[in-house]
Each structure stands twice: as C-alpha cells, then as structure tokens.
Amino acid sequence: MRGVLALGANTGDRAANLHAALAALDALDGLDVEAVSSFVETAPVGAVPDQPDFLNAVALVRTTLDPHALLRACHAVEAAVGLDRASKVPDGPRPIDVDVVTLGDVVLDEDGLVLPHPRARERAFVLGPWLELDPDAELPGPRGGRVADLLARVAP
Ligand SMILES: Nc1ncnc2c1ncn2[C@@H]1O[C@H](COP(=O)(O)OP(=O)(O)OP(=O)(O)O)[C@@H](O)[C@H]1O
Numbered sequence: 001m002r003g004v005l006a007l008g009a010n011t012g013d014r015a016a017n018l019h020a021a022l023a024a025l026d027a028l029d030g031l032d033v034e035a036v037s038s039f040v041e042t043a044p045v046g047a048v049p050d051q052p053d054f055l056n057a058v059a060l061v062r063t064t065l066d067p068h069a070l071l072r073a074c075h076a077v078e079a080a081v082g083l084d085r086a087s088k089v090p091d092g093p094r095p096i097d098v099d100v101v102t103l104g105d106v107v108l109d110e111d112g113l114v115l116p117h118p119r120a121r122e123r124a125f126v127l128g129p130w131l132e133l134d135p136d137a138e139l140p141g142p143r144g145g146r147v148a149d150l151l152a153r154v155a156p
C-alpha cells in the first residue's frame with residue numbers, strides 16, 4: 001500500500017535529523033521511500049508556541065507493513081534518530097517526529113493509532129508539502145477531502 005508520513009524536527013541539526021530518519025525508513029524491510037517533499041521551515045503550531053521553528057517534510061512511501069507495524073517502525077526510527085519518548089512534551093520540542101498521515105484508504109481508531117492522522121487536516125505543515133508531491137492528493141475518511149481544499153481552508 002501507499003502511505004504518507006509527516007516528519008518534523010526542531011532541535012539539533014534539523015536537516016540532518018530529517019535525512020537520517022528518511023534513510024532509516026527506507027532501510028526498513030517492507031518499506032520504500034518513493035518521494036520526499038522540500039524541507040520547509042515552519043513556526044511552531046499548538047500548545048507550545050515558545051520553541052524553535054520546525055523543519056517539516058512529507059514522504060510518500062510504499063509499504064507491506066500493516067498500520068500498527070508502520071507506527072511501531074516510525075517510533076523505532078524516532079528513537080534511532082535521538083528522540084527520547086519518555087522526556088517528550090506534547091507539542092513540544094523534539095529532534096525528530098514521524099507521524100503516519102495515511103495508509104491507503106484505511107480509516108481506523110484503535111490501540112493508540114488513528115488513521116488518517118486526526119490533526120493532519122488542519123496542519124499546513126503537513127498539507128503543503130504533501131500537495132507539492134501530489135497535487136491531486138486526497139485525505140480519506142469522513143472528515144477528509146482534497147488536500148488542496150483543506151490547505152486553502154487552513155492557509156487561505
Ligand atoms: N496516525 C498517527 N501517527 C502517529 N502517532 C499516532 C497516530 N495516531 C495515534 N498516534 C498516537 O499518538 C501518540 C502521541 O504521538 P506523538 O508522541 O507523536 O505526539 P505529538 O507529536 O506531541 O503530537 P501529534 O501526534 O499531534 O503530532 C503516539 O504515541 C501514537 O500512539
């Protein structure tokens with residue numbers, strides 16, 4: 001299946017962290033990184049406004065992993081690049097964050113995994129790079145829609 005991953009980093013060498021995470025993802029059995037967006041500098045969104053700007057990117061992947069295995073793989077890559085989950089503050093600074101935005105048309109909410117990612121539809125730092133890679137992209141599910149339309153709503 002095709003999947004969409006969102007990456008973000010705002011501590012350390014942000015670009016090096018994104019490159020390391022992308023290489024680690026591509027090295028996984030059952031996952032190929034097919035395309036990577038530009039790295040975009042974005043102001044922090046969410047509960048912690050007073051932190052460094054993020055470098056964000058989106059990757060299109062092809063994978064045989066099931067949704068939970070894909071999330072576990074993302075967490076393993078985060079740990080390998082230097083994220084200590086125990087000290088992570090929600091919405092706060094981190095050397096790397098890898099979220100699963102979509103996996104095919106899968107819609108689910110179970111065991112700590114929600115697909116599509118519940119906040120993707122309101123995050124310009126996800127929608128913008130995704131649109132760059134696929135101008136016809138669509139977010140599946142009842143609250144989905146064309147990524148171009150969702151982006152126009154959050155970043156008019
Ligand atoms: N689609 C998803 N992608 C990544 N994590 C998810 C997803 N759905 C649910 N989660 C859960 O969200 C939990 C918190 O995610 P994380 O630690 O990345 O939070 P955060 O990065 O601070 O915020 P956000 O999830 O809004 O990016 C994870 O432990 C994971 O179980």
Ligand SMILES: Nc1nc2c(c(=O)[nH]1)N=C(CO)CN2
Pocket residue numbers: 007008009042043044045046054056090091092097125
């Ligand atoms: N600009 C930007 N803001 C954020 C980001 C992010 O990746 N980019 N990630 C967050 C938590 O996942 C919270 N806020």
